[in-house]
Amino acid sequence: MSPELVPIGKVESPLTNRATAPKQGHEGAPEAWLVFDPAVLDGLEGIRTGARIIVLTWLHLARRDVLRVHPRDDLARPLEGVFNTRSSDRPNPIGLHEVEVVAVDGRRVRVRNLEAVNDTPIVDVKPVLKR
């Protein structure tokens, strides 16, 4: 089984450089647009300003052959398994971004605190669950 992801949209962001982008959304990431393909517009029904959502992206610039990293690229920290870090380098580089919706304009959804760089493919969106 080798399931293929079909991108449903992409990120439009002022961030263009992976090396200088914040590592996490709450570390000073800017607002960005999620621009969805017209084909999936029905799937967005119910998403409104103020909602907290989880955006899943395909981190297309990541390396897939890395299993151990220095957390936060800090060489002073010992190597750790990628599954115990949020490194984007990993066998399946899926990005997980919890963000807040600040505007919805048809198939364009503006969100706060997204650290993904411009043109990153979006593969899924889920609501944050209230427990």
Place this chain on the structure above:
Amino acid sequence: MSPELVPIGKVESPLTNRATAPKQGHEGAPEAWLVFDPAVLDGLEGIRTGARIIVLTWLHLARRDVLRVHPRDDLARPLEGVFNTRSSDRPNPIGLHEVEVVAVDGRRVRVRNLEAVNDTPIVDVKPVLKR
């Protein structure tokens, strides 16, 4: 771009039936084993009993051509976009499961409250971030 996911392991669970499995992990899901491929063992370094992790799965039984659903399969609730629900039916059926590690035995990791059914492919694991 059509990125291909490479499964890194699979779920070993007493749950075998999607229809009767809990919809969320905290709704009475049992303990389960995450059984990782030997090739990714290095990636698990640092994951220990007591850790909270996010397991990403490929929901192989899901339908990918669905964009609107009745939330929680409740026909009394109006149709909503799949991206505003946790339905497993969606264009890229990636499951997101926040679980607690209860045992680590080499490439086998036992977790609490996993609602994924037996044999579900695992595609990624990330730590829950403490803010």
